[in-house]
Amino acid sequence: MSEQEIYYEMLWDCAQCNTKGLLGDSHRHCPTCGAAQDPTKRYFPKEGEEVEAKNHQFVGADWSCAYCSSPNSRAAAHCTNCGAGQDGTKPVALVVDTDAAPPEPVAAPAAKPPQRNLGWLRWAIAALALVVIGMVFLFTSTKDTTATVAQRSWAREIQIEQMGRVSDSAWCDSVPGDAYGISRSREQRSTRQVPDGQDCHTERVDKGDGTFVKRQECTTRYRDVPVYDDRCSYSVNRWRTVRSVKAGTQDSLVPMWPGVGNLNANFLGGSVGALGSERQGPRSERYELVLTNGKKTWTCNVPESVWSKYQDGATTDLKVRLTGGADCASLK
Ligand SMILES: [Zn+2]
Ligand SMILES: [Zn+2]
Structure with missing residues (x-):
């Protein structure tokens, strides 16, 4: 000592x-x-x-x-x-000195374990299980019906993309390599904790020999301060969908892809990838059969290979769910 x-x-x-x-x-x-x-x-x-x-x-x-x-x-x-x-x-x-002012709680006390009676939860889970089983039954059980193809249609689409100037912003350490027209500004990116004084209180400690001593117990207080960084505004050239070309049942009974015509790069004589040039983007297609049994009508989206097998007026077996919807996958 x-x-x-x-x-x-x-x-x-x-x-x-x-x-x-x-x-x-x-x-x-x-x-x-x-x-x-x-x-x-x-x-x-x-x-x-x-x-x-x-x-x-x-x-x-x-x-x-x-x-x-x-x-x-x-x-x-x-x-x-x-x-x-x-x-x-x-x-x-x-x-133990119980009279001393309790120190500021360092961490929030752990959440109390729920002491409620959980009997209702068991009932709720049982009821939910019954509902799920019922839903599965309704959605998976089917009955057979005979249906006629009332209408067939198809649609195909090609997105046309154009190279265009896109404005964006990012933290300057993650700007794309092909960015141009970059301007910087200071913005808050995060916060940092810095020490901001201490909270102190006196604790009394029993020495066990009929005496006690006082001890100063301190915890450091913290404060959030903003952290600034460089924010970059910039332009980049990117492909964007600007229009699309479509074809459908009104154009032909047999599905075909629409013509894309002259894309910009071609008739302007520029190179593909230059600002303003165009290219073909993603394609999509959809084949639809409308079926009826005289009382009900169902619409099925099917693969082209299935669609082409069902001609107008053709009769087919169709599985119908207990909820009323058709099981379109039963069309083969
Ligand atoms: Zn004794
Ligand atoms: Zn005495």
Whole structure:
């Protein structure tokens, strides 16, 4: 112990004669009735009523006599009350300062485990399972019907893309390599935590020998500060869909792809990829059969290979779900 610590007296109440506020270090026995101090009855004094234990030498927590329970100094080889030896004894239990202002909670306490009766949840799960089973049954069970092809149609589309100037912005460390016309500005990108003073409170620590010391406990407070970075506004040339060409049943009974005509790069004489040049983009196609059994009508989107097998007026078996929808996959 290099630093000079200030020791204060713990207090205790005499259980024999009911004298209160006896000093833990100075009164090893009750000055009124002579009863030995009970170390389990020690407590911290009220704020502002602390009594300093002057010239106190801390030699360790007291040991509790195995025969009479009296507290004895670590330096004493024998019990001052009954003379029993120190060997095999335990140090007295330390008192926790419950009066001290509780420190700021460091972390939110863990969420309380739900203690509610979960019986209703079991019922809800059982009901949900029944509903799911019912839905699966409704959607998977089918019955056969005979249907006639009432209408067939197809549609095909080709997207036409054009190389165009697109404006965008990104953090300057992730700007595309082909960006141009770049302008920079400072913007907040994130936040950072910096120390912002301390929250301190005094804690009282039982030394176990009838005295306690005060200790300053501090936690660092933090504050968010914005972190700025370079934001880049730029232009890039990118393919974008600008129009599409379509063909459908109105053009031909047999499906065919629409003509794309002259794309810009061709008749302008520029190169594909130059600003304003065009190219063919993604294609899509759709084949539809309308079927009826006289009472109900179903529309089925099917692959072209299936669609081409069903001519107008053809009769076919069709599986219909209990919910009313047709199982279009049953068309082969
Ligand atoms: Zn007493
Ligand atoms: Zn004893």
